[in-house]
Amino acid sequence: MPEEPAPHQESPAAGCPVAVTVNGKPRSLLVDGAARLLGVLRDELGLTGAKAGCAVGVCGACTVLVDGAPTSSCLTFAAQVDGAEVLTVEGLAAHPELRALQEDFLAEGGFQCGYCTSGQLVTAASLILSGELAELSDEDIRHRMLGNLCRCGAYYGIQRAIAKAREASAG
């Protein structure tokens, strides 16, 4: 069975033009007005790092950054991100400090099954990219991360990894 991403096919229903930068790459898409960002990223762009979970914006497995803001891509309409910059887990490694965050997740046990991990990383990355992390207390971090559920319960490891990134950003 072929496993390569299928070439983007414009369905006749797709009618809404969306110009968006995804992980630094400009993309021009035609989407249906009701299409969600998550579906477009996964099915049209082959970026399957963001996962479908609860579908009600609670679990955070689908989190991506839109102009730096953590976003439930399962709720957000693709047409809403016209003109925006989208960062997904696949784009983190291009930023040295985010690459380091990925390493911290590995070293500190910031994941187990890995299903929520893309969302956890992306939300944590937003704290780094916004420049806020150095100023955040442990409790602030928990408050910002509480929308990314981890059923494996890797919260302590995630917190350790982000704290490590905070030290790096402060130093």
Add this chain to the structure above:
Amino acid sequence: MNGAAKVDGGAAYVADVRAPGALHVAFVHSPVAHARVTGIDPSAARALPGVVDVLTHREIGEILLGRALRDYPVLAGDRVLCVGQRVVAVAAVDPATAQAAAAAVDVEYEPLPEVFGLDEAMRADVPLHPRYAEYPGAVADRPGSNAQGVWATEEGEVDPAFAAAERVFDHTFTTARNHSAPLEPHACLVSVTADRVDIWATHKEPFNLRRLVAEVGNVPVETVRVHLSPVGGDFGAKGFPFAEIACYLLARRTGKPVRHTMSYDDELTTTATRHPARVRLRTAVTDGVIRALHAETAIDGGAFGGVKAVPMVVIPTIHAPYGSYAVANRRESCVSYYSNNLPGGHVRAPGEFQALFASESQVDVIAHELGLDPLEFRHANAANARIRRIVAELRSTVEKWRAEPGGTRGIGVALTFRDTGPGLSTVRCVVEPGGVRVELSVVDQGSGSYSLFERLTAETLGVPRGFVRIQAVDVGADPVLQDSGTGASRVTAVAGMAVVESCRSALAELGGVPGDGDGFWPARRLAELGVQSVVAEGTAAAGWPAPPDVDVRSHAGIAVEVGVDEESGRIDVRRALLVADTGRVFNEVAHRGQLEGGFVYGLSQTLLEELVVEDGVVTTATLGDYRIASAADVPPLEIRVLEPAADDDGAVKSVGELVNIGVAPAVANAVFDAIGVRLLDLPLTAERVLAAIKEQSR
């Protein structure tokens, strides 16, 4: 699957596998709890553009599924037995069309009397499964015609011990229905060609799935391949083929790949749940020593027993209560009954969670009634020195906490233990000049097993980890490799030992000394032997329960400090300590993760989780309503991993289900310590706690 792929988005879970042209499957689920199906009219669905096939029991006949008892039909026949039961499967060109078609199928139901709740299920005189005796795996002697299964044991001299007892303590505890709730919903993808079946599935027992597909399809098992994808959380949920068989049949009929990804509300409303249980413990005590136990557990098994893996079609409560104590005289039973609720299944420690809540709570009650310190009482009755060592560790911290100022608070403890589940694993070690490769067919469900295998290989062969590669081999691609699945905390123990065995065999064949020289020493030996490679297989097996005289278990103790808001009943868990005796630790990061994660899971199911079912309908059908603990809901946790005990056998021990089972009693005991109110029913929601406070003050 190595960890790096999980932090860069590269890990391909089942739903991530590309399958252009695949059909999408949607199911028609029963909206009623018990009814005769008097008609299925799929014509409107078939007429929708994009609908390729519609499957009902008429097309497939009766196909019964079950891990032990086979009573769970792939699609309902002339009767539905719970809300959410799959009745019709529709395959269409995209998910939206499939869903629209499923909604267009007209099913007629003629209501039948419903059986809800344990009491009704125990009383029911009209059995919900009149053909029970015909099912493969049926239990021969059951207590009543509506029972699903029974497991009863007796050891020692129970009646004399009770007759001679100074005090008999008799308490009944209940636990609610909750859900595994892995964040990855069930998913599968099936492709059927003339001579081959390919399956990707969120299934932790790929060998069983393969056998089942071969059996249902009447095709040689060698032609079925199950691809190994990482599983996005299991916790017991991913051992039953809720959708796989219907998808296989649709793929075979249509000649197209077929896939299904469950919506999260289907996950919560159409799969299986933890069994709500009623646990009655009668415990005989004389001179401060526990002399005998009579433990009776009754569970609401729901509409089908097939999701349970225990051959007696119950949950593993036997030997669990008072398992950390020397209690030789034991009479124990667990009975499951049919009802028109969702079927019960496995959720992280499927019976021990209920049993330990009861017994570790009752231990506290007894200690208080006897005027003894609960730790003292535990110490006096502990089964062995390993457990006494844990009690001593708990005591030192509890004393320290008590000495600190903290306002109104309570401290509670609990002891837990864990056997390793039964299983068998065969793996292969291939040593080549460039490095060593271990081939295995073990599912990665997040316990860090692959990095453990890597480390075991490196250590056994004495080579740097950089030269080791663990290769997941699809099930069916290699006839030698075997594995019985990742349930019952057995991966590290069984598959890990198989890895060590294969490496030892390879080592023997190489004839070298581990760690001999710098770099990858086996390359030199291969050259000396004049061979391209050395290939060796290794097999390991574990039985269950453990042999009586050897303590091969892992043990732990938990202490928690809580505050209780007596106006609202809300419990605030302020901090926790976990003392673990898990033998040798092979992978510190993964080991710690399992301990921490087990605590979080246990805390969540202690305080928050109840899958609410009203008249058979789940009313907590999203993660917005079925709440699980977030990062902001977990207290500081100190973990103290003890050095292996002097008599430790050196074997790998299980940790995945060691901790979650002890959190509930520790919290309940802490609440008693704080406000003198004994909580007998899980979960310990604020409303339930407030009700208990009021009940007591009445």
Add this chain to the structure above:
Amino acid sequence: MSTQFVVARSLDEALEALAGEDALAVAGGVSVGLLANLGLVSAARLVSVAKIPGLQGVRVDGDRLVIGAAMTHGRLAVDPVLRRERAELATMFGHIGNVRVRAWGTVGGNLALAEPAQDPPVLLAALDAEVVIVGAGGPRRVRVTELSDGPMSTVVGPDELISEVVVPVPVAGERCAYRKFLPKTADDYAKVSAAVQVRFDGARIAAARVFCGAVGPVPVACDQAAALLVGRTRDELRDVDDVASAVRDAVSPTGDHRGSADYKREMSGVFVKRVLEEIGSGGGRS
């Protein structure tokens, strides 16, 4: 089955696009996206109002604070004008849901959703805020207390929009506080919530407003409880059993998986009491 997505650049454009059949306004998309995922709404045309300049910003206009309806919870939480003028509002917005909801969800969208367990309607009701609703017939003002006529239902017409939320700026002697009861997880909907606004004239309360959330189809006005507060001193806010009792009489919770009606009723009294304790001990300063 295809859906149009229209990005309105002005209120007029938005109203024109909404005037057609089966159109739905989208601000942040949180509520619409969620309800659509659950199969509860669908539309042939989605009309984005997020980029309409007139729906943004927070400004003081005389004795009123004017909040653009498309301001997100997250921006409101850190908005310097709101924090200065109405810190309790900014704090409330900073604790809605999770960071993604705050990044996209808007105050207008939240009020239009009219979900009984949401935070903003309860506090805004206590503050006697109004919304401006625009439509073909021009703008009209509706009190937040009169905006919702039932759960998930408002008086906003299908071809109308909430454009602004108008909140009185604090007057001398005013105190206001809001609390929600989250017995489960920190990101949960409130099991019950309570907002109290009082105005002290000298040492004594001259006027009070008490509202509870998640215990009725809309934010529940506890007028009897409010009347019992008038004339009290700050110290007398420690003993408010009569007020709590009046709150319990006023609310009309329904039992569901979040709790029984009796429990929610009792908790609304407890949480009003706690808000009053906070005000009594000098909190709730605007």
